[in-house]
Ligand code: SF4
């Protein structure tokens with residue numbers, strides 16, 4: 917039987933290490949998909965489904981606090 921259902925890629929796993937993050941907001945400002953938002957002094961994932969794994973947030977983070985898998 918042919919496989920007709922398209923397999924959807926799972927959403928990106930975005931990890932923010934609060935022991936490293938200093939809340940500079942760079943990741944929030946530079947994300948082209950508006951995936952992240954600030955919640956108090958730390959960024960949180962608002963919409964992981966929208967993430968394209970472009971890795972911009974990782975690149976701009978000065979403290980290597982955010983990773984995308
Ligand atoms: S990988 Fe790209 S789209 Fe995903 S959260 Fe980071 S900047 Fe946004």
Ligand code: SF4
Nearest residue numbers: 937938940941943977
């Ligand atoms: S860019 Fe890095 S240090 Fe700055 S708010 Fe985002 S995760 Fe935190």
